[in-house]
Amino acid sequence: MILQRRPFLKGIAAAFLVGLLRPVELLAATWNKTAFSAKTVMDAMMDAGYGGAADSTDIVLKVPDIAEDGSIVPVEVTSNIPGTVSMAIFAEKNPNPLVADFFFSDGAEPYVATHIKMAKTSTVRVAVKAGDKVYTTGKEIKVTIGGCGG
Amino acid sequence: MDNSMKMRAKMQGDVAEVKVLIKHVMETGLRKDKATGKLIPAHFINQVNATLNGKTVLDMQWGVAISQNPFFGFKIKGAKTGDKVAISAVDNLGTNFYGETVIS
Numbered sequence: 001m002i003l004q005r006r007p008f009l010k011g012i013a014a015a016f017l018v019g020l021l022r023p024v025e026l027l028a029a030t031w032n033k034t035a036f037s038a039k040t041v042m043d044a045m046m047d048a049g050y051g052g053a054a055d056s057t058d059i060v061l062k063v064p065d066i067a068e069d070g071s072i073v074p075v076e077v078t079s080n081i082p083g084t085v086s087m088a089i090f091a092e093k094n095p096n097p098l099v100a101d102f103f104f105s106d107g108a109e110p111y112v113a114t115h116i117k118m119a120k121t122s123t124v125r126v127a128v129k130a131g132d133k134v135y136t137t138g139k140e141i142k143v144t145i146g147g148c149g150g
Numbered sequence: 151m152d153n154s155m156k157m158r159a160k161m162q163g164d165v166a167e168v169k170v171l172i173k174h175v176m177e178t179g180l181r182k183d184k185a186t187g188k189l190i191p192a193h194f195i196n197q198v199n200a201t202l203n204g205k206t207v208l209d210m211q212w213g214v215a216i217s218q219n220p221f222f223g224f225k226i227k228g229a230k231t232g233d234k235v236a237i238s239a240v241d242n243l244g245t246n247f248y249g250e251t252v253i254s
Contacts, residue, residue: 029209031196036213072217094215095180103209107202109165113223117178117215 035098041090041125044098048088049134050127056081056135061126063139070118070143077112083130084110092138093122119146155249159235166229166253168200170237171221174247178214195220195247198239202226229253 035047045051062076079087087110088101099116110128118124118141125138156171172195179192198210208224226235236250 029197029211031211036196036211076223091215096213096215098213099215100213101211105206105208107226107228108200108207109225109227111225112208113221115217115221117176117217 041092041097045127048098048101050088053127053134053136056137059126059128059137061137061139063124063141066142068144070146072115073118075114075116077126079110079128081128081130081135084128086129088127090125091118094119118143154247157249157251159251159253161231166226168235169223172247173219176218195239195241201236202229203234
């Protein structure tokens with residue numbers, strides 16, 4: 001019995017390791033706490049690596065003009081900039097403007113659709129990284145009922 | 151696998167369109183509990199990974215401003231019918247979410 005105890009424990013340990021390590025391996029990059037905690041859109045863009053972005057008409061931002069419910073605002077972005085590697089969405093007047101950052105690899109089109117929360121009427125800004133250059137565009141959305149209140 | 155994720159992946163020409171819905175409160179940490187007047191702690195999915203046949207195509211970092219029961223859609227070029235799309239997500243409390251589907 002004592003002889004069999006060691007391999008048994010090793011087996012359990014291995015099973016735990018496999019189970020615990022798997023999600024960590026898949027989610028390679030660390031969550032950018034600094035950028036998500038930034039209070040202004042300028043800081044958030046800087047911290048997320050989109051500082052000094054140049055205005056571009058090659059980013060197609062599809063959003064409603066008016067959002068009746070700020071807790072679900074549909075946002076659809078397509079980048080027509082060749083070599084797009086990532087894009088980030090900002091709601092300029094949210095307490096923390098950075099909403100999400102998307103990193104594209106093999107095969108993914110530079111496109112994303114999602115639903116975001118907006119505290120109040122403000123510009124939704126998208127920043128795109130292509131090579132070592134950054135680009136941006138924005139569009140104002142009128143919010144009738146804010147999405148961050150309690 | 152739990153049933154917290156709903157996925158659909160469909161070919162549109164040579165591009166696969168993937169749509170995903172995850173059941174999650176996405177609590178901002180800025181709302182007050184009306185009964186107690188205390189802040190409700192933040193609880194939100196912050197990292198999401200999408201793979202095609204086991205290979206990463208999209209990595210996402212989310213903040214608290216992604217809507218409750220998050221929806222997201224993306225497109226994969228060069229995918230084909232029968233390919234497997236999988237989504238792994240984790241929230242700020244370390245809970246993991248997983249879903250997979252086959253492109254139709």
